[in-house]
Every structure is written in structure tokens, then in C-alpha cells.
Amino acid sequence: MDSLWLLAGGFATALQPANLAFAFAGCLMGTLIGVLPGIGPAAGTAMLIPLAGALDPTGAIIMLAAIYYGAMYGGTITSVLANTPGEAASAVTCIDGYAMARTGRAGPALAIAAIGSFVGGIVATIGLVLVALPLTRLALGFGPPEVFALLAVGLAMVTALASRSAIRALVAAVLGMLVAQVGIDPVMGTARFTFGRGELYEGVSIIAVVMGLFGLGEVLSNVERRAAPMSAPAIGSLWLTRRDARDSAGAVARGTFIGFFLGLVPGLGSMVPTFLSYAVEKRLSPTPERFGTGMIQGVAGPETANNAYANAALIPLFTLGIPSSPTIAVLMGAFMVNGLVPGPTLFTEHATFAWAVIASLIVGNAMLLVLNLPLVPLWVSLLRIPYPVLACVVVAFCVIGVYSVNNSAFDVWVMLLFGVVGYAFRKLDLPVAPMVLTLVLAPLMERTLRQSLEMSGGDMSIFLERPLSASLLAAAIGVLVLSALSFLRAVRADSEV
Amino acid sequence: MLTRRSALGAAIATTAACATRVASAQEYPTKGRPIVTIVPSTAGGGTDVAARLAAPLLARELGVPVEVVNRPGASMQLGLTEAANARPDGHTLVWSVLPTAASIYLDSERGSPFRRESLAPIAMYYGAPFGIVVRADSPWRSIADIVAAAKANPGKVRGGTTGFMSTGHFASIAFQNGTGTRLATVNFQGGGPQLQALLGGHIDVGFNSIGELLVQHKAGAVRVVGVMDKSRSELLPDVQTTAESGHAIEPIGSDIGLSAPVQTPRPILERLSQAMRTITQDPALKARMLELGNTVTYLDAQDYARFWDAVDARFKPLIEAAKQQAK
Numbered sequence: 001m002d003s004l005w006l007l008a009g010g011f012a013t014a015l016q017p018a019n020l021a022f023a024f025a026g027c028l029m030g031t032l033i034g035v036l037p038g039i040g041p042a043a044g045t046a047m048l049i050p051l052a053g054a055l056d057p058t059g060a061i062i063m064l065a066a067i068y069y070g071a072m073y074g075g076t077i078t079s080v081l082a083n084t085p086g087e088a089a090s091a092v093t094c095i096d097g098y099a100m101a102r103t104g105r106a107g108p109a110l111a112i113a114a115i116g117s118f119v120g121g122i123v124a125t126i127g128l129v130l131v132a133l134p135l136t137r138l139a140l141g142f143g144p145p146e147v148f149a150l151l152a153v154g155l156a157m158v159t160a161l162a163s164r165s166a167i168r169a170l171v172a173a174v175l176g177m178l179v180a181q182v183g184i185d186p187v188m189g190t191a192r193f194t195f196g197r198g199e200l201y202e203g204v205s206i207i208a209v210v211m212g213l214f215g216l217g218e219v220l221s222n223v224e225r226r227a228a229p230m231s232a233p234a235i236g237s238l239w240l241t242r243r244d245a246r247d248s249a250g251a252v253a254r255g256t257f258i259g260f261f262l263g264l265v266p267g268l269g270s271m272v273p274t275f276l277s278y279a280v281e282k283r284l285s286p287t288p289e290r291f292g293t294g295m296i297q298g299v300a301g302p303e304t305a306n307n308a309y310a311n312a313a314l315i316p317l318f319t320l321g322i323p324s325s326p327t328i329a330v331l332m333g334a335f336m337v338n339g340l341v342p343g344p345t346l347f348t349e350h351a352t353f354a355w356a357v358i359a360s361l362i363v364g365n366a367m368l369l370v371l372n373l374p375l376v377p378l379w380v381s382l383l384r385i386p387y388p389v390l391a392c393v394v395v396a397f398c399v400i401g402v403y404s405v406n407n408s409a410f411d412v413w414v415m416l417l418f419g420v421v422g423y424a425f426r427k428l429d430l431p432v433a434p435m436v437l438t439l440v441l442a443p444l445m446e447r448t449l450r451q452s453l454e455m456s457g458g459d460m461s462i463f464l465e466r467p468l469s470a471s472l473l474a475a476a477i478g479v480l481v482l483s484a485l486s487f488l489r490a491v492r493a494d495s496e497v
Numbered sequence: 498m499l500t501r502r503s504a505l506g507a508a509i510a511t512t513a514a515c516a517t518r519v520a521s522a523q524e525y526p527t528k529g530r531p532i533v534t535i536v537p538s539t540a541g542g543g544t545d546v547a548a549r550l551a552a553p554l555l556a557r558e559l560g561v562p563v564e565v566v567n568r569p570g571a572s573m574q575l576g577l578t579e580a581a582n583a584r585p586d587g588h589t590l591v592w593s594v595l596p597t598a599a600s601i602y603l604d605s606e607r608g609s610p611f612r613r614e615s616l617a618p619i620a621m622y623y624g625a626p627f628g629i630v631v632r633a634d635s636p637w638r639s640i641a642d643i644v645a646a647a648k649a650n651p652g653k654v655r656g657g658t659t660g661f662m663s664t665g666h667f668a669s670i671a672f673q674n675g676t677g678t679r680l681a682t683v684n685f686q687g688g689g690p691q692l693q694a695l696l697g698g699h700i701d702v703g704f705n706s707i708g709e710l711l712v713q714h715k716a717g718a719v720r721v722v723g724v725m726d727k728s729r730s731e732l733l734p735d736v737q738t739t740a741e742s743g744h745a746i747e748p749i750g751s752d753i754g755l756s757a758p759v760q761t762p763r764p765i766l767e768r769l770s771q772a773m774r775t776i777t778q779d780p781a782l783k784a785r786m787l788e789l790g791n792t793v794t795y796l797d798a799q800d801y802a803r804f805w806d807a808v809d810a811r812f813k814p815l816i817e818a819a820k821q822q823a824k
Contacts, residue, residue, distance in 0.1 A: 045540075046539070046540035046541065046567065049540050049541065049545075049549070050549070050565070140693065140696050140697035140698075141697055142697070143694055143697050143698075143699030144683075144694070144699060184571075184661075186661060186684065186686070188661070191607070196608060198570065198571040198574045198575050198578060198609070199570065199571070199575065201570065201571030201572070201574065201575075202570055202571060266689075266690060266693045267686075267690055267693075316693075320692075320693070320696065320713075320718075321712050321713065322689045322690075322692055322693050323541075323689050324689075326539065329539065329541045329542065329689070330539070330540050330541040331541070332541055333540055333541020333542065333545055333546050334541065336541075336546045336789060337546055337549055337550070339785065339788070341711075341712050341788070341789075342712075343712035343713060343716060344712065344713065344716030344717075344718055345712055345715060345716050406568075406569065406570065407566070407567075407568060408570075408575075447686065451683050451684070451685065454655075454681060454682060454683040454684065455655050455681065455683050455699065455700070457652060457653070457681055
């Protein structure tokens with residue numbers, strides 16, 4: 001109960017006018033940063049670190065945290081409107097979100113994303129208050145073998161990203177794995193496919209690939225259809241219907257759960273939870289074949305998981321002082337610039353500050369909802385911009401965004417190249433999402449596999465001796481068998497036609 | 498027409514270039530023109546925080562804005578290379594991190610265009626010694642305990658590093674070489690993931706910079722059993738050093754200084770070195786840096802260059818050992 005009292009004290013600080021203003025400014029900036037393709041939460045918070053040093057510490061951290069989860073939400077907007085994810089985590093939202101926009105349902109897609117983000121964010125923050133410490137201890141049990149097994153489950157679900165043909169999804173997945181080989185290998189330090197370019201040492205920039213495959217690829221394939229009128233799709237109702245609400249309730253609940261737990265596991269990154277949530281929704285749906293044509297669950301689940309992840313990922317920073325993602329590392333830097341060292345002592349030495357920040361997470365998430373629901377019509381009206389103009393704007397922002405992540409012109413070239421690849425994929429009817437997924441998973445899997453083997457001295461049985469990794473691997477095999485069965489059924493059905 | 502225009506353009510460009518060069522040598526820094534200092538790693542990291550603490554003081558000292566720009570990538574190769582190729586007018590500098598910068602060119606397989614000669618050292622800023630760390634509930638209380646355990650089970654004690662060929666990796670190698678032991682080396686991506694694995698019991702011993710361990714040590718989550726330095730750390734006065742352990746373990750730490758492109762005129766380097774001397778005497782900066790586990794240690798350009806050469810000599814064998822161990 002103590003924590004509730006302390007939280008009440010935190011609210012007293014967070015609700016001070018100045019701190020409210022910081023939270024609002026952060027939410028607004030975060031949304032805008034998220035909207036700009038390429039500039040994701042990591043780049044956005046990094047750009048504002050100098051500002052953080054100049055402000056009062058509590059206000060600065062409240063604002064940076066708001067920018068962080070604001071950007072996680074803002075990334076959805078362009079995913080839905082232009083098939084261009086504002087940040088990598090929103091890539092999976094493109095699949096059904098953009099499909100919804102094309103059938104005039106951009107409004108409900110954005111509304112459910114805002115509501116789901118709110119629910120996910122609030123539940124994760126309450127989790128931070130009530131069960132932070134026991135949960136972090138639990139999450140510490142996830143060593144390299146467990147993380148590897150968890151990623152294997154994710155990889156087994158890759159066919160969930162197939163639009164029609166599982167084989168096409170697998171082709172894209174393998175291509176993603178090949179691209180993931182570029183860079184310094186994590187154990188021997190050997191350069192692979194870097195062609196002597198320092199820029200490729202850390203692999204191909206995922207943001208650049210995502211922007212290219214989704215955003216630029218879409219623009220290229222639309223520009224080609226000159227004969228067809230480029231008019232914006234009809235803008236239907238802006239709000240959720242009763243049916244939408246019913247359809248998404250379960251997805252929001254599951255998304256919260258997935259995002260929250262994966263947020264505690266070190267080093268997963270924000271793409272894994274969103275993708276996993278999408279795959280789960282598709283598996284549980286009675287009509288999986290309709291995913292990709294604008295199913296609201298395909299937006300509700302991942303978007304909720306996204307924000308639940310974002311808020312839950314703050315827990316290891318507060319309790320252990322260990323940043324679990326690049327963005328959180330930036331946030332940790334902001335703490336340090338302000339003379340606050342995150343970690344086990346934060347709650348004892350800087351209690352007022354810590355609880356004010358936690359209370360501000362709740363305030364900020366509510367603010368984000370209040371800010372974004374009224375903005376939905378504004379965002380949707382962007383679709384009224386004639387497509388030739390919109391396309392130019394999208395391309396311009398993609399270039400600026402990708403450049404700004406690492407201030408690297410090389411990444412812009414990578415994006416242009418993958419724009420062409422994305423265009424080719426559309427021509428060949430290959431889905432782009434599985435490629436992005438394996439590109440994200442493969443380096444993580446390689447690293448954790450090799451770390452596990454370094455731990456065991458090369459003995460593979462380490463994966464089976466540890467109960468958690470053994471059961472996760474069993475789950476992965478289960479998923480694989482189920483997918484194979486449904487795949488075979490589909491093949492049989494095809495051959496009967 | 499075209500050639501005339503380009504000839505004219507070239508002439509103007511040359512004149513302009515000469516003008517700035519003359520101006521920069523005479524009065525430095527150019528009024529109103531900011532000095533860009535490159536941090537070759539990500540925003541929010543240790544070097545970044547230290548650079549951002551120094552920047553406003555340097556700005557006050559030099560009378561122009563001092564900006565901090567992050568150019569991460571390829572274990573600092575990208576940022577360092579960019580600084581090496583910048584115009585040598587003292588307006589683009591880089592925070593050079595040793596031994597990471599040295600490991601770029603000392604590893605001949607890497608074929609990096611960045612060399613020791615690419616940069617002119619200006620001044621050393623601070624050092625961050627490394628520590629040997631175990632979990633708080635570990636039975637090991639001293640370096641001797643770890644050595645005994647590693648000797649009893651060769652290749653079985655799991656030792657984490659902060660990454661392949663990172664400073665933490667060299668620390669692990671220095672420990673193994675100095676004590677005649679062999680650990681099962683597990684390379685993580687940075688100090689955070691390594692610490693997390695240590696707390697979760699996935700590794701038995703870790704090698705990390707003291708700054709990253711301090712909070713956990715004070716909170717009683719981990720125990721620093723050794724400081725890889727010649728003298729005890731002000732922050733951990735009760736912890737023995739590797740030198741005291743009786744083993745010939747090479748001292749390991751990260752040392753960060755300011756450097757400029759190699760052609761930068763001598764007067765500019767001296768002006769900057771002088772500014773660094775003044776700011777490193779600021780008691781508030783020293784105190785803030787110490788909280789982060791960093792010891793502010795000023796060295797002038799000549800001493801910093803000598804220090805750098807010594808690092809090259811000391812780490813060359815460690816780098817070869819690191820590569821050998823991977824094979």
C-alpha cells in the first residue's frame with residue numbers, strides 16, 4: 001500500500017501546472033516526431049537531450065518520457081494513412097491499418113490505436129507501481145538461451161504474416177535473413193558482406209529498410225498506376241462502430257499482456273511484441289484469411305502491445321538501472337545529465353522524483369488520448385491531399401527521417417535501394433512484412449544462440465536443460481506443426497479447385 | 498561559358514578557403530561560429546554524458562557555442578573517421594576514446610582507413626577504470642577466490658564482456674593472461690546487457706567500467722571484487738586493485754580525451770588544450786564526473802600523445818589474444 005501513497009504524492013508533483021505543461025509538450029512533440037517517418041522515439045529523444053540538460057530535472061524527464069511514448073503512438077498515423085511507418089515498431093500496423101484506410105476506415109483505425117495505446121500504457125504503468133520488483137527478478141531469468149527460445153517462437157509464427165501464400169511469406173523471410181547477415185559477426189568480429197564500408201559494420205539500418213520497403217515501395221507502385229484516378233479513398237465514418245469495439249476488445253487485452261511481459265525481457269526491441277501480437281490475433285481469429293484486408297484486430301493488438309511495451313520497458317530502468325532498448329538508453333543519459341543515477345537506489349534517494357515521473361506516465365498517457373482522439377479527423381483529412389502531392393511529401397519526409405536517425409547519407413541510399421526492392425516485391429506479389437521480421441529477429445537470434453553456446457562451452461543441451469527455454473522451444477515446435485498442418489490443408493484446398 | 502564559370506567558381510572557392518585558413522590561424526575560434534565536437538557513440542552513453550557536461554564549460558572558455566553531435570557506428574570508426582576527414586580549422590573536434598579508437602587500426606584484418614596519425618591529440622579529459630564484478634550472493638569475495646575457482650574448473654567459469662573486442666573483452670583477456678586462467682567468455686552487446694546477465698545468474702563474473710557498476714554495488718545487488726587499476730578508486734576505497742592481488746594483470750580502463758584532425762595548426766591545438774586545462778579544474782565538473790565513476794585527469798597535448806602511444810603498445814598483444822581466443 002505504501003507505493004499507492006507514494007504514487008499519490010507523485011501525482012501532486014506531476015499535476016503541477018509546469019509539469020503538466022511539460023507532459024503536454026512532450027506528448028505533442030512525441031506525436032509529431034512519431035508522425036515524421038524515420039524519426040522514431042530513439043532519434044527524437046536523442047535530439048532533445050541537450051534541452052533536457054537546461055530544464056529542471058523532473059520536468060525534463062517527464063517531457064522526454066512523454067516524447068518517448070508519444071512517438072510510439074505517433075508512428076501509427078503515417079502507417080495507416082500512407083503505409084509509411086513513423087517508426088519501426090509500427091511496421092506491422094501498416095498491413096491492416098493501411099488496408100483499413102483504403103476502404104475508408106482510417107478514422108476507426110487511428111481511434112483504436114489511440115485507445116489501445118492508452119489502455120496498454122496505463123496497465124503497464126500500474127504494473128510498474130504494483131509488481132515492478134518481483135517481475136524484474138522474474139525477467140532476469142531470461143538469459144541468452146531463454147531469449148533465443150522466445151525468438152524461435154516468433155520466427156515459427158512468420159507465416160502469420162503471409163497474405164495468401166505461405167511459400168511467398170517464407171521466400172520473403174529468407175531474404176530478410178540474408179540481408180541480416182550483413183555486418184560484423186557478434187562473436188568472431190569478422191566483417192560479413194560489408195565491402196569495406198564502415199557504415200555496414202553494424203548491419204543494414206532497419207529503419208532505412210522499413211521506410212524503403214513500406215513507404216517508398218508503396219509510393220513507387222502507386223505512381224506507376226497513372227491511368228487510375230489518384231483520388232483519395234472515400235473517408236467513411238471517423239469513429240468506432242459498436243462492432244469495431246467488440247472486435248478489438250480482446251485484441252487490446254492480449255496486446256497489453258504481450259507488450260507488458262516482453263517489455264520486461266531485456267534487449268528484445270519494440271518490433272517483436274507488435275509482431276507477436278499481430279500473429280496471435282491472426283491465429284485466434286475465426287477468419288484469419290481476412291487479415292491484410294483491413295481487420296481492426298490487426299491494428300488494435302499491435303498498437304496496444306507497442307505502448308504497453310514502451311511503458312513496461314521503463315521498469316528495468318527504474319528498478320535495475322539497466323536500459324532495455326536504445327531509446328531507454330537515451331532516456332537514461334538524460335537522467336545522468338541531470339545528476340540522477342537510475343537503479344535500485346533511485347526510489348530511496350530520489351523518491352519524489354521517481355514517483356512524480358511514474359505519476360506523469362499515467363497523466364501523459366491520458367493526455368495522449370485526449371490529444372489524439374480529437375486530432376483523428378485532422379489526420380484523416382490529410383488523405384484529401386491529392387496523391388501526387390502527398391507522395392512527394394511522404395518521400396521527402398522519408399529521406400529527412402532516415403538521414404536524421406544516424407545523420408548518415410549512406411542510410412538514405414539504403415532506403416532508396418529497399419524502396420526499389422519493395423516495389424519489386426509488390427510486382428511479384430511477395431509480402432514485405434516477413435522480410436522485416438526476419439531482418440529484426442535474425443541478428444538477435446544469432447547473438448543469443450552464440451552467447452548460449454559460449455555459456456555452455458558449445459553444448460547444445462543448454463537449451464533443453466533449462467526449463468523455461470525448453471518449454472518455449474516446445475511451444476515453437478507446436479506452432480510450427482500447426483502452421484504446417486494449416487498450410488497443407490490450404491494446398492489441398494487449392495489443388496481441389 | 499561553362500568552363501569560364503567553373504574556373505571563376507574555383508577561384509572564388511580557393512580565395513574563400515585561403516581567407517578562412519588565414520583567419521582561423523590568426524584568431525581562433527572564429528566569432529559566432531560554433532565548434533562541433535563529435536561523440537563517436539550513441540546519445541546517452543557514458544562518453545556522451547561526459548561530453549555534454551564539458552561542452553557548456555568549453556563554450557564559456559572559448560566564447561563560441563560548443564555543440565555535441567553523435568556519430569555512432571562500427572565501434573566508433575565512423576565518428577572518428579569523420580572527424581579525421583573534417584576541415585582542420587579547430588571547429589570540428591572529436592572525443593577520442595581509448596583503447597577503442599586504437600583497436601580500430603591495431604586490428605590489421607579490419608583494413609580501416611582510420612589510423613593513429615589521423616588525429617592530433619589535444620588533451621586528455623578523464624579515465625574510467627574497469628572493475629571485476631560478481632553477484633552479491635556469489636561466494637567469491639576477492640580476485641583470489643575467482644582465480645581459485647577458475648583454476649579448479651578450467652574453461653567453466655563464465656566470464657561476460659561488454660562485446661567482442663570491446664574494452665571489457667580486453668579486461669577479461671588481461672585477467673586471464675595475468676592469472677593464468679581460462680574462462681568461458683560470453684560476449685554481450687554493451688555493459689547493460691552484461692550486467693543484466695550477471696544479475697540473472699547467466700554469467701559468473703563480469704568486466705565492466707566502474708561507473709556502470711557503482712549504483713548496483715552500493716545497492717548490494719553486485720559486488721565489485723577488484724579494480725583494474727594501479728591505485729584504489731576514490732569511489733570504492735575498500736575494493737582491492739588488481740595490482741594488490743599479486744597477479745601481473747594489465748590495468749584496464751577507458752580513457753577519453755579531445756582530438757582534432759591531424760592538419761589542425763599548432764596554435765589552435767594549444768588554445769584548445771589550454772581551455773581543457775581550465776575546465777578540468779572546475780570543482781563542480783570534477784564532482785559530477787566522479788559521481789559517474791569517472792576520474793577527471795588532464796594531460797596536455799604532448800602527454801596525451803605519449804599516453805596514446807603507450808596504449809597502442811599495451812593493447813596490441815591483447816587484441817591479438819582476443820582474436821586468437823575467438824578462433
